[in-house]
Amino acid sequence: MNPDDAVSADVAQKRAPAELQAVAKYLRGKHGPKIRRGVFNGSRHDYFKGKSAIKALLAPAYKKVKKAPQVENEEEALKLLITMLPYAFFLRVDRPVQDPPTPAGQLRPLALAKQQGLEPTAYYVWLMASSPLSTYIGSAAMVAVILASVMFPLWPPIMRQGVSYLSMGVLGLIGLFIAVGVVRLVIWLITRVLLKKAIWWFPNLFEDVGFVDSFIPFWGWDEPAQSAASGKSKSSKSSKEKRSNKNKSSASGATAQALIEEASAAVTGASTPISASENDAVKTNETRGLGDEPSTGAKRSAAASSKGPEMEIGGDANIRKRQLAYVEDAEE
Numbered sequence: 001m002n003p004d005d006a007v008s009a010d011v012a013q014k015r016a017p018a019e020l021q022a023v024a025k026y027l028r029g030k031h032g033p034k035i036r037r038g039v040f041n042g043s044r045h046d047y048f049k050g051k052s053a054i055k056a057l058l059a060p061a062y063k064k065v066k067k068a069p070q071v072e073n074e075e076e077a078l079k080l081l082i083t084m085l086p087y088a089f090f091l092r093v094d095r096p097v098q099d100p101p102t103p104a105g106q107l108r109p110l111a112l113a114k115q116q117g118l119e120p121t122a123y124y125v126w127l128m129a130s131s132p133l134s135t136y137i138g139s140a141a142m143v144a145v146i147l148a149s150v151m152f153p154l155w156p157p158i159m160r161q162g163v164s165y166l167s168m169g170v171l172g173l174i175g176l177f178i179a180v181g182v183v184r185l186v187i188w189l190i191t192r193v194l195l196k197k198a199i200w201w202f203p204n205l206f207e208d209v210g211f212v213d214s215f216i217p218f219w220g221w222d223e224p225a226q227s228a229a230s231g232k233s234k235s236s237k238s239s240k241e242k243r244s245n246k247n248k249s250s251a252s253g254a255t256a257q258a259l260i261e262e263a264s265a266a267v268t269g270a271s272t273p274i275s276a277s278e279n280d281a282v283k284t285n286e287t288r289g290l291g292d293e294p295s296t297g298a299k300r301s302a303a304a305s306s307k308g309p310e311m312e313i314g315g316d317a318n319i320r321k322r323q324l325a326y327v328e329d330a331e332e
Helices: 009-014 018-028 048-055 060-064 074-087 133-150 156-195 226-271 276-289 296-306 308-331
Strands: 038-041 043-049 090-094 108-112 122-124 199-201 219-221
Touching: 009 074, 018 048, 018 074, 043 048, 060 226, 074 090, 108 276, 156 199
Parallel strands: 038 108
Antiparallel strands: 038 043, 043 122, 090 108, 090 122, 199 219
16 A cells, blocks of 8 residues: 555544444444553553454344444454454554563553454454543533633622532531541540440441441440450350260260170170080980980980070070160260
């Protein structure tokens, strides 16, 4: 392109078709991409990210724009933004790394990119001026206030007298507020000495609440911050006691179960083995013939076997009694 044919951004924007101008106004409005502030060519400028502009074109609000080409997907939105680049509504910029880095709270410098294209991850600076109605109204109000204050000597006597009364009323409210703060401090000091707890007049006067809530309640006791901390410590102690009681109960239950198992093992272990005399009697009984008389050991074993069920029942009862005794001792 010949440098002599170059035109300003305003002229290039005016040459754009009406449909692209409508798209640019939409993107520059409240439904447009997220705006950031930076320094471009020594002045403040708004810039945005390509991805946010694509999202703005796919939003439902864009479908309501008149005389604007409709888009259905991200590819169509990207093509529409590319067609707007030659008309200098926005240009691609880079955010160079500063050494030392830019301090927090300051605007980052922007530099014009060598390659002008549209990518979702790139940044673009607005060259189209934003002129919403609120900006015009705010500017007009600021100018009116400045002129009115400068031309105060030319005001009518009634207006000047009204302003003087108004200023005196504002100063009186400020003085009353200071007086209330001093009086409430005096009351707190007196009640601190005479009573167990001090009393605050308008306790919420300097709290982060609304204007009306600052004067509610009328008075209140001075509750120190330690009470909340002590309450927390008491609750923590009670929780610790509950945990210790639970641990003790679980430990006692475990010991009781262990004692029961030991008792049952001891009793059953004591009743299972067979004595040596009984074993010999069994062997001799096996070696004897069918016609021989049984020996004394065999007679004893036969007598014991005849009383076997009764002895087993009595043994089971003794085992149960011992188990119950172990459980009672463990619970105590």
